[in-house]
Amino acid sequence: MSEIAQTTVAGRTIKIDYGKVGRLSDCALLISYGDTVVLINANSSDKPREGVDFFPLSIEYEERMYSVGKIPGGFIKREGKPTEKAILHARAIDRPLRPLFPKGYRNDVQVVCTILSVDQDNVPDILAINGASLALCMSENIPFTTPVGAVSVGLVDDKFIINPDLKQREKSSLNLTVCATKDRVMMVEAGGDEIPEDIMYNGIVCGFKECKKLVAFQEEIVKKYGKEKVEPELYKADEELEGRVREFAFEMIKDAMHIENRDSRNDALKAVDDKLEEEFLEDDPDSEADISDIVHRIKREIVRDMLLKEHKRVDGRAFDEIRPISCEVGILPRTHGTGLFTRGLTQVMTVATLGSLEDVQVLDGVGPEESKRYIHQYNFPSYSTGETRPLRGPGRREIGHGALAEKALKPLIPSEDEFPYTIRLVSEVLSSNGSTSQASICGSTLALLDAGVPIKRPAAGIAMGLVTSEDMSQEEILTDIQGLEDFFGDMDFKVAGTEKGITAIQFDTKIHGLSGNCIKQTLYRARTARLFILNKIHECIPGPRAELSKYAPKAFTMSIDPEKIRDVIGSGGKVINKIIAETGVKIDIKEDGKIFVTSADVESAKKALKMIDDLTKDVVVGEIYLGKVTKTTNFGAFVEVLPGKEGLVHISKLDFTRVNKVEDVVSVGDRILVKVTDIDNQGRINLSRKDAIRESEKKNLKEKNIQKKQ
Structure with missing residues (x-):
């Protein structure tokens, strides 16, 4: 039997239709907002997955082109692998939900969000977070009991707008997503036009208030229609074995974790592993997984005690201290711009490439955006962590980090009229010990300046960490977290921006959310760190180079009467193709009459411009x-x-x-x-x-x- 519940958000109705579709799923529901409709299906395996030491949660965000009345491009004419946008939305759903599952739960859980209908005023990704939360809470076999709400927040004419429509989003200087339980903020993603810290914080608070209303709405539905949860099977290491391992190895691990030098610390920990293997695994090889889990928890306990009780970081830094930084530009002779940014053992090189406007990336998705001329991509090879594994295409993490860096720099990229180029940045992680995504932002700023791109201002990014006591009464915020602090800490709070304000935020947490005070303090401490890094960038390269690389294409712009565009193109493109064939240039024509000519050879570009000018000139009496x-x-x-x-x-x-x-x-x-x-x-x-x-x-x-x- 179909059950319907509804509430109002930002003057529009969110409707839940439960029990109508997907009747073989543990829970299936339709959630709609305006004409946007998302189908949510949540299911889990009957038993825990063997041989894993993590919770195998899978979030799938399935875009259907029919949702916007389109037929997919390409030869096959059907949806293939997820678009980058779909992957980013899936990650945004995963991050607030994962920490709310019970520790030790190892069953496979899959949530599939299928986008059935899209009204551009009501974005489906926000709807999918709310629907996924409710479906998990309504399910019988999945031990998820803490609902989260999600909203987007815009800023138009200095006023916050909840779930802005398409026109409001176009005017908005802020694109903020807030996801929270009824008590704390679980996840924030933001992009903005250099938003001051106080305004960003107030926007998060505004979103949090709306999230609490959505949580209350979900709680009402669960109370009315929810099923009694099946008691889950949770993994726990053998208690007797844990006691023996702790007695044998705790002090050795503690001594090793207090070694500040990373290589020496790793050598000491390797020696402990060898002793554990000799002491326990030779007689009982089946206990390897349990011992690994116990050792992991001992390390976590020691690192957190160091931070909370001893007020000491693993590498000896103060809580607000940034690792040593170096910046270099122009290190590759034939590329258009390069930046090498090093922070401690984290090192990223970004390479900038300039192309013509016809090199824009064409997007085939359910959103209103059809192309983009600024592209940022991020690669994380195995050698960056000193490991060996197959080199495959970019995974979800790489796509997410590239998108975050792109978001951080996008407001600073000059307009098409100011700088008529397509810009591609590729960040290569050369060495990783925490916060490579933010290092890629810094390296990208260096590369853009080295390439001569007239960005508004340099940008930098920093990753902030957190460690809390068990009762969450004590909070310690860490600036510039390294790998261990990210691994054993409670949050990864990334903030990027300029000296003027914030351009991007992404944070997620491993605990049940962050307090308002923690968020505020993190934003302001991140600003202090960001200004320090920006000063280092300025010392390396004060501004964009006056001239482009001699290997970069040269772009020229002219404007003609839009009525004469057909004269330039000619019947079947004959005229423009003749110009291109004779000069070897690339030509891009806009509907408003702007023409962009790009060529590595200046004389060829000038010849093409003259040919176009002659085509569009009017014959004048007396000339x-x-x-x-x-x-x-x-x-x-x-x-x-x-x-x-x-x-x-x-x-x-x-x-x-x-x-x-x-x-x-x-x-x-x-x-x-x-x-x-x-x-x-x-x-x-x-x-x-x-x-x-x-x-x-x-x-x-x-x-x-x-x-x-x-």
Whole structure:
């Protein structure tokens, strides 16, 4: 039987239709907002997955092109692998939900969010987070009992807008997603036009208030229609074994974790592993997984005690201290721009490539965006952590980190009119010990400046960490977290921006959310760190280079009357293709008449510009042109004065003396000077060779007289 519940958010109705579809799923529901409809299916395996030491949660965000009335592109004409946007949305759903499952739960859980209908005023990704939370709470076999709500927050005319529609999003200087339980904020994603910290914090608070209403709505539905949860099977290491391992190894692990040098610390921990293997695994090899889990928890306990009780970081830094930083530019000779950013053992090199506007990335998705001219990509090879594994295509993590860096720099990229190039940045992680995504932002700023891209201001990013006591009464915020602090800590709070404000935020947590005070303090401490890094960038390269690399294409812009675009393109593209063939340039024409010509050779670009200019010029009465004779008749000669524009030189206007036959003076193919004497009402152009010669002689005589006087 179908059950329907609804509530209002931002003046629009969210509706839940439960029990109508997907009846073999543990829980299936339709959630709608305006004309946007998302199908949510949640299921789990009957038993825990063997041989894993993590919770195997899978979130799938399935875009269907029929949801916006489109047929997919390409030869196959069906949806293939998820788009980058779909992957990012799936990650955004995963991050707030994962920490709310009970520790030790190892059953496979899959939540599939299928986008069935999209109204561009109501984005489906926010709807999917709410629907996934509710479906998990409503399920019988999945031990998820803490609902989360999610909203987007815009900023238009200094006012916060909850779930802004398409027009409001276009005007908004802030694109903020807030996800929270009824008590704490679980996840924030933000992109903004250099938003001050106090405004960003107030936006998060505004979103949190709306999230609490959505949580209350979900709780009402669960109370009314929810099923009694099946008691889950949770993994727990053998208690007797844990006691023995702790007694044997705790102090050795503690001593090792207090070694500040990373290599020495790892060597000491490896020695402990060898002793554990000799002591326990030789007689009981099946206990390896339990011992690994116990050792992991001992390390976590020691690191957290160091931070909370000893107020000491593993590498000896103060809580607000940034690792040593170095910046370099121009290290690759043939690329258009390079930046190498090093922070401690984290090192990222970003390479900038400039292309023509026809190199834009074409997007095939359910959103309104169709292409983009600024692209940021991120690679995380195995050697960056000193490991060996197969090199495959980018995974979800790489796509997410690339998108975050892209979001951080996008507000600073010059407009198409200011800088008519497609810009691609590729960040190569060369060494990783925490916060590579933020290092990629810093390296990308260096690369853009080195490439001569006139960005508004440099940007930098920093990752902030947190460790809390068991009762969450004590909170310690860490600046510039390294790998161990990320691994054993409670949050990864990434903040990027300029000296003026924040351009991107992404944070998620391993605990049941962050307090408002923690969020506020983190934002302001991140600003202090960001300004420190920006100063280092400024010391390396104060501003964009005055000239582009000699290997970069050169772009030129001109504007024509939009009505004359067809003259430049020609029938079937013949005219523009001829220009491209003759000059070797790339040409991009916009509907408003702007034309962008790109070429590695300046002279070729200038030649193409002149050809276009000639095509679009108007013939002016009184002007003299060097034209080409295209046809002769018994009454005169036809002369092309501009591409596609011919006029007639009457036989009486060919010479100063009487002309008996046109061919006595000119032949087809000759280039002759002609003056435009008249354009009649029908657009016919009348020319005179005689008048052009006379004026030319007068001009030459005048120039000679001037030279004599000098």
